[in-house]
Amino acid sequence: xxxxxxxxxxxxxxxxxxxxxxxxxxxxxxxxxxxxxxxxxxxxxxxxxxxxxxxxxxxxxxxxxxxxxxxxxxxxxxxxxxxxxxxxxxxxxxxxxxxxxxxxxxxxxxxxxxxxxxxxxxxxxxxxxxxxxxxxxxxxxxxxxxxxxxxxxxxxxxxxxxxxxxxxxxxxxxxxxxxxxxxxxxxxxxxxxxxxxxxxxxxxxxxxxxxxxxxxxxxxxxxxxxxxxxxxxxxxxxxxxxxxxxxxxxxxxxxxxxxxxxxxxxxxxxxxxxxxxxxxxxxxxxxxxxxxxxxxxxxxx
Numbered sequence: 001x002x003x004x005x006x007x008x009x010x011x012x013x014x015x016x017x018x019x020x021x022x023x024x025x026x027x028x029x030x031x032x033x034x035x036x037x038x039x040x041x042x043x044x045x046x047x048x049x050x051x052x053x054x055x056x057x058x059x060x061x062x063x064x065x066x067x068x069x070x071x072x073x074x075x076x077x078x079x080x081x082x083x084x085x086x087x088x089x090x091x092x093x094x095x096x097x098x099x100x101x102x103x104x105x106x107x108x109x110x111x112x113x114x115x116x117x118x119x120x121x122x123x124x125x126x127x128x129x130x131x132x133x134x135x136x137x138x139x140x141x142x143x144x145x146x147x148x149x150x151x152x153x154x155x156x157x158x159x160x161x162x163x164x165x166x167x168x169x170x171x172x173x174x175x176x177x178x179x180x181x182x183x184x185x186x187x188x189x190x191x192x193x194x195x196x197x198x199x200x201x202x203x204x205x206x207x208x209x210x211x212x213x214x215x216x217x218x219x220x221x222x223x224x225x226x227x228x229x230x231x232x233x234x235x236x237x238x239x240x241x242x243x244x245x246x247x248x249x250x251x252x253x254x255x256x257x258x259x260x261x262x263x264x265x266x267x268x269x270x271x272x273x274x275x276x277x278x279x280x281x282x283x284x285x286x287x288x289x290x291x292x293x294x295x296x297x298x299x300x301x
Contacts (some may be wrong), residue, residue: 076113117154136180195229238262
């Protein structure tokens with residue numbers, strides 16, 4: 001009888017602990033909305049690491065919590081881009097070694113985000129990751145519209161990891177998997193999250209293996225869709241097109257026009273986009289300040 005009672009007590013304790021972890025996981029999974037509406041990027045830069053580590057602690061107790069896995073994937077991706085990769089870019093003009101080290105850190109964070117997104121997809125579709133490794137085109141057919149958020153963060157973080165350090169053959173070999181995820185996103189829900197997929201595709205079209213159409217033409221098409229779906233209230237598409245297309249084409253007029261359009265966005269028009277807009281506007285100002293480094297003056301073109 002005592003053994004039974006002990007077993008019941010232990011089981012109850014584990015159950016209560018699991019319930020508590022799930023409840024906290026639910027709360028943490030929804031915390032991104034509060035962060036997204038903040039108007040102080042430096043405050044969020046300091047606060048996010050604690051939140052991300054807390055998510056990881058809860059995931060050790062509830063490893064199949066889909067909302068928390070998704071929050072970790074999006075959180076690590078956005079933190080790496082907004083605060084680590086941007087720091088690396090700014091360091092490059094002063095300290096190349098420090099910039100390279102910071103980029104390596106950003107890549108690790110992107111890959112951590114990717115792994116959380118793939119774990120979420122694995123919870124939804126057992127065997128998904130193994131199949132993705134073996135046959136990407138077939139694997140992504142398992143995905144449904146409800147899987148789009150996790151597939152989006154998997155593709156975005158994975159592509160960012162391959163792009164930030166371009167000489168890693170291991171990551172370069174993963175392009176077929178990223179391609180498959182990107183194409184499936186466009187099939188399932190191209191208008192997801194007010195044009196997030198199209199914003200991602202602006203850059204990705206210029207880096208993926210070339211097809212029959214000009215990558216810049218495709219990028220501009222996705223830009224137009226991203227701006228339309230966000231009603232022009234997101235600075236991101238303008239900054240992304242300026243970096244991905246205007247700079248490679250050395251189009252100074254378009255470069256200035258796009259970045260000034262980004263700066264003209266009112267961050268308060270959509271509070272849930274406030275933080276992202278402020279961060280992208282900071283990048284727009286930094287890019288404009290580096291105009292002469294990025295685009296040759298007209299007389300030398």
